[in-house]
Amino acid sequence: xxxxxxxxxxxxxxxxELRRLREAAGLSAREAAALLGVNSVQISQIEAGTTxxxxxxxxxxxxxxxCTDGELVDALAAMAADRVRGWWEEYRGLLPxxxxxxxxxxxxxxxxxxxxxxxxxxxxxxxxxxxxLFSRRVPELPDDELEWRVRHRMQRRVVIGxxxxxxxxxxxxxxxxxxxxxxxAASRVQLARxxxxxxxxxxxxxxxxxxxxxxxxxxxxxxxxxGVVPRLDTVVRDGPDGAVFxxxxxxxxxxxxxxxxxxAVSLDPERxxxxxxxxxxxx
Numbered sequence: 535x536x537x538x539x540x541x542x543x544x545x546x547x548x549x550x551e552l553r554r555l556r557e558a559a560g561l562s563a564r565e566a567a568a569l570l571g572v573n574s575v576q577i578s579q580i581e582a583g584t585t586x587x588x589x590x591x592x593x594x595x596x597x598x599x600x601c602t603d604g605e606l607v608d609a610l611a612a613m614a615a616d617r618v619r620g621w622w623e624e625y626r627g628l629l630p631x632x633x634x635x636x637x638x639x640x641x642x643x644x645x646x647x648x649x650x651x652x653x654x655x656x657x658x659x660x661x662x663x664x665x666x667l668f669s670r671r672v673p674e675l676p677d678d679e680l681e682w683r684v685r686h687r688m689q690r691r692v693v694i695g696x697x698x699x700x701x702x703x704x705x706x707x708x709x710x711x712x713x714x715x716x717x718x719a720a721s722r723v724q725l726a727r728x729x730x731x732x733x734x735x736x737x738x739x740x741x742x743x744x745x746x747x748x749x750x751x752x753x754x755x756x757x758x759x760x761g762v763v764p765r766l767d768t769v770v771r772d773g774p775d776g777a778v779f780x781x782x783x784x785x786x787x788x789x790x791x792x793x794x795x796x797x798a799v800s801l802d803p804e805r806x807x808x809x810x811x812x813x814x815x816x817x
Contacts, residue, residue, distance in 0.1 A: 541583035543635035543779055544642065547768070548613045549583035550781065551606075552595060556581070559599040569598045589615045609762040621689060628682050632777040637686070639759045639768055639779075640693045645700050647758035647793055651707040651742070653715070654724060655757075656687055657694055658704060658731060658739070663724045664688070666716030694737055703738040705796050711741065711813055722817040725810055732807055740800035741809050754792040 538545065556566050556577075563581070567574040570591065579585040587595075589611045596607045622637035640646065648655035654663060664687045668680050675683070694702045711728075714721045732739040757770040769780040769789045780786065801809060 538584050538586075540631065542631075542638055543768075544613065544616075544638050545586070546583040547766070547779075547781060548587075548610060549581050551610055551766070552587070552592070553581040555596060555599040555601050559601075561599065566595065566598065570594060587614050603763075603765075605763050606765055609766055612762070621692075622686070625682060625686055628679070629686060633683070633686055635779070636757070636770060636777065637690055639770070640690060642761075643693070643700055643759040644762055645760040646693065646702045647756070647760075648702075648704040648706075649754060649756050649758075649793060649796055650704070650710055651753060651755055652713065653710050654706065654728065655704045657691055657702065658706075658728050659687060660720070660724050660727050661688055662716050662720040666720060694731070694734070699734070699736050701736050703740070703797075705740050705742060705793070705800050707742040708744045708809065711810060714817075718817050722814060725814045725817070729807060729810055729814070732803065732810075738803055739806055739810075740797065740803060741806040742796065742800045743809065746799055754789065754796070756789055756793070758789060758793060 541549070556563070561569075562574075563577040564574040567577045570577075576585070580587045592611050592614045593607065596610070601607055620638060620641055622634045622641075625634060646657070648657065653667065656664070659667075661684060665680070665684045668675060668683050693700055706728075711725065715724070728739060731737050755771065759768045759770070761767045764786075765783065767781075767786050767790075769786060771778050771780065780789065800806070
């Protein structure tokens, strides 16, 4: 397999998991290479994501690493065999790589959780809302890139609105629903869109109300994408230099706990819809 100049986040995740399996087995890259009859450079390239690995070779490595988690090995083998170029590839070179990595992550997710406090989560946004958000960026985006970002965000909605929607739960603070992004009319349409989507069986929207006390200690905005197995879950958070992908088991455990804590203090879906209805009438 040829080398890659810029591995995707999914390719890097496969590489990281193979390295973790090798290290858990107590083997060096040189020892792993000897087991396959290759040189250590090839193992290093596989573990850096700069070259792919065949399903057969991956299963051999897993066997040498004494990995007994069959579901994990099958999931990694599926990642290794995946050669599909998704719809997001049309934006490569037009948008930052993190946008494409998020789309790829969502495409393969078994479920999605969102927690947001200042904005409506991307999968629930209308076109006018998304355009207004991107228009506020400093420095301003060129007109063509702004439209690419809006179009890309609208295409991402296939995750919950396409032919194979995934289970989706969004925890949204009341502040995000009250902030008028794009003006009164756009905000009204945005709230109506959330209500419409919340009627779907696979979509759950819960509102974190203003009245909630002692909440600051559990705030954690996140995009949580469930993997085929829990070990392959991923959290995406906004950082000072762009999106940050979190995949260590210890930190994933923290975010699972935080999500459940926020979920526990949020309004149930019916009361959330009532609150959103009320906000719509105020506009």
